[in-house]
Amino acid sequence: xxxxxxxxxxxxxxxxxxxxxxxxxxxxxxxxxxxxxxxxxxxxxxxxxxxxxxxxxxxxxxxxxxxxxxxxxxxxxxxxxxxxxxxxxxxxxxxxxxxxxxxxxxxxxxxxxxxxxxxxxxxxxxxxxxxxxxxxxxxxxxxxxxxxxxxxxxxxxxxxxxxxxxxxxxxxxxxxxxxxxxxxxxxxxxxxxxxxxxxxxxxxxxxxxxxxxxxxxxxxxxxxxxxxxxxxxxxxxxxxxxxxxxxxxxxxxxxxxxxxxxxxxxxxxxxxxxxxxxxxxxxxxxxxxxxxxxxxxxxxxxxxxxxxxxxxxxxxxxxxxx
Numbered sequence: 001x002x003x004x005x006x007x008x009x010x011x012x013x014x015x016x017x018x019x020x021x022x023x024x025x026x027x028x029x030x031x032x033x034x035x036x037x038x039x040x041x042x043x044x045x046x047x048x049x050x051x052x053x054x055x056x057x058x059x060x061x062x063x064x065x066x067x068x069x070x071x072x073x074x075x076x077x078x079x080x081x082x083x084x085x086x087x088x089x090x091x092x093x094x095x096x097x098x099x100x101x102x103x104x105x106x107x108x109x110x111x112x113x114x115x116x117x118x119x120x121x122x123x124x125x126x127x128x129x130x131x132x133x134x135x136x137x138x139x140x141x142x143x144x145x146x147x148x149x150x151x152x153x154x155x156x157x158x159x160x161x162x163x164x165x166x167x168x169x170x171x172x173x174x175x176x177x178x179x180x181x182x183x184x185x186x187x188x189x190x191x192x193x194x195x196x197x198x199x200x201x202x203x204x205x206x207x208x209x210x211x212x213x214x215x216x217x218x219x220x221x222x223x224x225x226x227x228x229x230x231x232x233x234x235x236x237x238x239x240x241x242x243x244x245x246x247x248x249x250x251x252x253x254x255x256x257x258x259x260x261x262x263x264x265x266x267x268x269x270x271x272x273x274x275x276x277x278x279x280x281x282x283x284x285x286x287x288x289x290x291x292x293x294x295x296x297x298x299x300x301x302x303x304x305x306x307x308x309x310x311x312x313x314x315x316x317x318x319x320x321x322x
Contacts, residue, residue, distance in 0.1 A: 004127035004167050005174025006322060007069070007134075010062025011163040011290040012055050013277070014046040020156070027152040034156045039253025043159030043278030046142045051085045053094045055162035056140035059286070060095060067166035069134060071099040074166070076132035077106035078123055080115030080139040080282035083146060084108060087196060095138065104132075111182070112190075113249050113310025115139055115282030116163070120306075120318050121178030123167050138164040139282035146192050148209040157251070158210070159278035163286025173321045176303075177235050179228060180316040186220065189213045190311040221251075221309040222258050228307055229262050232317045238303075240264040245298055249308035250274035250284040259307065271297070281310065298322055 019042045020031035034040055046055065056079055064071060077099075079092040086094070092106040111118040116139035126132040140162035149155045167175070190212045233240065240263045248256050250273050260270050271292040273284070280287060285306050292298040300322055307317040 002128060003170050003172060003174040004124040005170035005172060006165045006320065007168045008063045008065070008067025008166045009164070009286070009290040009293045010059045010064070010066055011161065011287045012058035012062065013044045013161045013287075014050055014055065016045045016047060017042050018045050023156055027150065027155060029152045029156055038157060039274050040156065040278045041275045044161055045144045046160040050142070052081050052083050052140045052142045052162075053085045053091050053098065055142070055160065056091060056095050056138045056164070057098045059140065059162035059164040060099060060136055060138055063136065063164035063166050067168070069166060071101050073134050074099070074101055074136045075104040076123060076126055076135040077101065077104065078109060078119040078135065078137050080109045080111065080119040081141055082110055082112050082115065082192075082281055083142045091140070111282070111310065111314040112312060113251060113279070113281045113284065114308040114312070114314040114316045115310070116285045117178070117306055117308045117316040117318050118180055118314070120165070120167070120175070121180050121316065124175040124178060127167060127169055134166060134168040136164065136166055138162060139284070139286045141281045141283045143279070143281055146208055146210055151209070153214060154210045154212055157279045159280050161277055161280040161283045161287050163283050163290050165286060165289070176319045176321060177232065178316065178318045179232055179235065181228070182312050182314045184312060186313040189216050189220070190313070218252070218255065220313065221255050224313070224315050225255070225259050225307060225309055226262050228315055228317050229259065229305070232305065232319050236319055242303055243305050244269065244302040245292065245304045246270045247285055247289045247292065247304055247306045249310070250277060250288055251279045251309070255309075263305070293322075
């Protein structure tokens, strides 16, 4: 049976590092307050000239190199992002042009923090049905552009970056299953105000910024991810002990720790980058996955669970054998 397997990974982070101490100079917060509640110590912020596509391009080229394939081998490009360069064309089309790819399907996915999981699940379906042979899947964000830097409850959380994978046809087991969900009834708990259709292209003052009711988001996230883990294991007839690595969305260390506990995993089996990257939305899982692959922790044959929860609410998981 044909499988979709990750052939290579890549990532890219902007050069500028913003520490908690630096944020404390402009908003009423402290390193201790941020670390104790989120686990975040620093984040990367894109330079004024850097766009989401710039970050995506660097991560994509690294993933192509790791996979040992040329851009011309790619017949599907999916970019998961909430912060596209333009309203249109999509960032995937801009990336496609940068890489010199002409003709294959290219489109964006907007599922916020769950975006990469959605994109990977879609790419797997394309490959499984024979509609594609090699897909480039990227999660890239410049979340700093939609953060209200005067709002201490949100500005401390987010960062910029990109991660990418090349997924290809394989006779060996690869992506075992994907599980994608959403419920728009929770839309006001985590949102970015304003939009093209509701306010026109010229946003009003205060529009376009992230707002979050953090305690309520936390409660729903922990409960929802717990059920998602059970669903994923049951669908594959696996036990908790069959999972070698957890690669979660990097939003909050307390949510990550709760999911690890549900799986009976020690934190040594969890790829954690939230302390250095903050919440990079759709980029966080591929960034963390690439980190685990490149430092040698994640090895070929390991069973890996990716899971995420984000605005919408959206949530989802991908179970794979690397």
